[in-house]
Amino acid sequence: MDYLIAFVAGGLICVIGQLLLDVLKLTPAHVMTTFVVAGTILDGFGIYDKFIEFAGAGATVPIVSFGHSLLHGAMHQADVHGFIGIGIGIFELTSAGISAAILFSFIIALIFKPKG
Amino acid sequence: MKLTGKQSWVFEHKLYVNAEGTAAGPKEKEGPIGHLIDKTYDEIHCDQKNWEMAERKLMEDAISSALSKGNLQKSDIDLLLAGDLLNQNVTANYVARELKIPFLCLFGACSTSMESVAIASALIDGGFANRAIAATSSHNATAERQFRNPTEYGGQKPDTATSTVTGSGAVIISQEPSPIQITSATVGRVMDLGITDPFDMGSAMAPAAADTIKQHLEDLGRTVDDYDLILTGDLSGIGSPILKDLLKEEGIQLGRKHDDCGLIIYTPDQNVFAGGSGCACSAVVTFSHIFQEMKAGNLQRVLVVATGALLSPMMVQQKETIPTIAHGVVFERAGGES
Amino acid sequence: MSSLKENYPSKVKTYQPKPPYVLNCIKAFLVGGLICAIGEGLQNFYIHFFDFNEKTAGNPTVATLILISSILTGIGIYDRIGQFAGAGSAVPVTGFANSMTSAALEHRSEGLVLGVATNMFKLAGNVIVFGVVSAYVVGIIRYVLEKMFS
Numbered sequence: 264m265d266y267l268i269a270f271v272a273g274g275l276i277c278v279i280g281q282l283l284l285d286v287l288k289l290t291p292a293h294v295m296t297t298f299v300v301a302g303t304i305l306d307g308f309g310i311y312d313k314f315i316e317f318a319g320a321g322a323t324v325p326i327v328s329f330g331h332s333l334l335h336g337a338m339h340q341a342d343v344h345g346f347i348g349i350g351i352g353i354f355e356l357t358s359a360g361i362s363a364a365i366l367f368s369f370i371i372a373l374i375f376k377p378k379g
Numbered sequence: 380m381k382l383t384g385k386q387s388w389v390f391e392h393k394l395y396v397n398a399e400g401t402a403a404g405p406k407e408k409e410g411p412i413g414h415l416i417d418k419t420y421d422e423i424h425c426d427q428k429n430w431e432m433a434e435r436k437l438m439e440d441a442i443s444s445a446l447s448k449g450n451l452q453k454s455d456i457d458l459l460l461a462g463d464l465l466n467q468n469v470t471a472n473y474v475a476r477e478l479k480i481p482f483l484c485l486f487g488a489c490s491t492s493m494e495s496v497a498i499a500s501a502l503i504d505g506g507f508a509n510r511a512i513a514a515t516s517s518h519n520a521t522a523e524r525q526f527r528n529p530t531e532y533g534g535q536k537p538d539t540a541t542s543t544v545t546g547s548g549a550v551i552i553s554q555e556p557s558p559i560q561i562t563s564a565t566v567g568r569v570m571d572l573g574i575t576d577p578f579d580m581g582s583a584m585a586p587a588a589a590d591t592i593k594q595h596l597e598d599l600g601r602t603v604d605d606y607d608l609i610l611t612g613d614l615s616g617i618g619s620p621i622l623k624d625l626l627k628e629e630g631i632q633l634g635r636k637h638d639d640c641g642l643i644i645y646t647p648d649q650n651v652f653a654g655g656s657g658c659a660c661s662a663v664v665t666f667s668h669i670f671q672e673m674k675a676g677n678l679q680r681v682l683v684v685a686t687g688a689l690l691s692p693m694m695v696q697q698k699e700t701i702p703t704i705a706h707g708v709v710f711e712r713a714g715g716e717s
Numbered sequence: 718m719s720s721l722k723e724n725y726p727s728k729v730k731t732y733q734p735k736p737p738y739v740l741n742c743i744k745a746f747l748v749g750g751l752i753c754a755i756g757e758g759l760q761n762f763y764i765h766f767f768d769f770n771e772k773t774a775g776n777p778t779v780a781t782l783i784l785i786s787s788i789l790t791g792i793g794i795y796d797r798i799g800q801f802a803g804a805g806s807a808v809p810v811t812g813f814a815n816s817m818t819s820a821a822l823e824h825r826s827e828g829l830v831l832g833v834a835t836n837m838f839k840l841a842g843n844v845i846v847f848g849v850v851s852a853y854v855v856g857i858i859r860y861v862l863e864k865m866f867s
């Protein structure tokens with residue numbers, strides 16, 4: 264059942280993205296930045312956590328959750344360190360993802376050649 | 380006659396295409412005219428280390444094929460005119476570095492094929508060269524990387540997009556008689572009707588093609604019926620109907636006399652969206668397929684209008700629109716009626 | 718009757734084939750949903766077979782999806798998936814990984830420092846910049862509001 268909810272939730276977020284691409288004719292870059300900022304704002308209102316509880320990976324896998332994680336880490340460190348904690352915590356939860364992306368991109372570029 | 384009307388050149392001397400050379404990649408090899416291309420590769424690296432070197436190899440192949448078919452050496456050529464799509468025209472410049480022929484570099488985006496033929500012809504007509512090579516090239520990966528996105532990026536392209544041809548075409552021009560004669564050319568003006576989408580070059584280029592065709596017919600006092608074929612470079616499936624409607628407004632009916640190189644070089648099932656584009660599109664199709672049809676007697680007089688989108692990603696990001704240009708050259712079967 | 722040349726950009730829209738809206742949405746839904754379902758599976762895998770809990774399993778899950786996406790990009794398959802799925806492969810974190818890997822791969826010819834490293838964030842940079850900037854803005858607003866009403 265979890266799988267079905269994740270499937271549908273994630274799928275629906277992608278459909279919203281597809282409509283932004285096809286109907287509003289936004290570029291992929293604009294769609295992605297919109298989603299990330301949306302994630303930050305939704306976490307700002309405390310909504311995205313509930314969505315994650317409900318949809319599991321359907322909420323954590325889309326790029327929207329990246330925005331959520333940025334803010335979440337910032338707020339967590341703000342609780343500990345005060346105002347300065349915002350800056351300390353921003354990459355706290357996203358570190359794994361960004362470091363992985365950098366490392367793997369580098370390794371792949373060493374091993375493979377683009378195919379065109 | 381020389382300058383005729385506003386923008387056209389009617390050559391005083393009889394000028395001929397003595398030999399042509401073409402080279403292309405795997406998609407073109409599998410296309411409808413693949414068997415007519417002199418040298419083709421099974422992979423778009425063309426046995427080279429990177430994309431840019433592959434494009435240079437294609438231009439070198441096209442030029443050496445033309446030289447060998449014309450029984451000529453590099454030293455027999457007085458002038459090389461060449462261009463490509465890349466920044467600083469690296470393909471043309473680095474190929475010219477190897478050939479050591481006196482060199483004039485050109486940039487006309489995808490209109491370079493006919494621009495180079497027109498200027499080479501004018502220089503020979505004026506006695507500034509006896510034998511010249513006009514060459515151009517393009518490569519799908521170098522174009523994608525420069526104008527759009529990295530080649531392995533998973534972005535979804537719309538159906539209006541075109542597929543840059545991986546290939547090169549070269550011709551040797553002189554006053555020595557041969558079956559294909561170059562009789563006139565029309566220099567285009569830069570047109571810009573406000574298109575901003577780099578994934579829809581056909582719409583951007585149609586006005587330029589229309590302007591050049593209309594001016595050509597007006598300058599030479601001809602009609603569409605005086606030609607067996609009016610061939611555009613790469614308007615593809617989107618730009619071709621727009622061209623026909625733009626010309627209809629001027630009272631010019633292209634009807635069945637029009638075809639487009641971007642629709643000839645690939646079949647629709649080759650995953651090419653709206654068709655082929657790129658400098659090599661018009662060059663490869665004209666120099667292989669069209670010349671063959673002319674030599675076989677199926678075409679007498681052809682107006683080839685190469686269309687170029689003067690796209691600069693930075694200008695588009697600065698909210699500029701995409702200007703375009705089209706240059707036309709008339710090829711005729713020598714010995715036929717004029 | 719006005720000329721086609723007037724208001725050309727809006728007039729040529731009639732010549733452009735409309736994207737198959739419904740089909741594109743279905744494809745995006747199926748592929749995006751599938752990627753998220755795979756993510757759910759990975760998450761459960763990490764919870765049951767390793768020492769992760771619900772909160773922390775997200776990290777290795779995202780890292781694994783990024784690895785898979787990078788490999789598919791390197792092999793040359795991801796761009797075809799992307800053409801088919803559109804937002805379905807771009808919106809999940811796999812799209813982020815693909816944008817970085819494809820840029821890194823493309824610029825290998827310019828060397829590791831000036832090519833791969835310098836250009837890696839060419840396509841993904843905007844996501845990180847806007848994510849961080851908006852997190853700061855929202856974070857500061859929330860912090861101030863929490864302090865005012867606590």
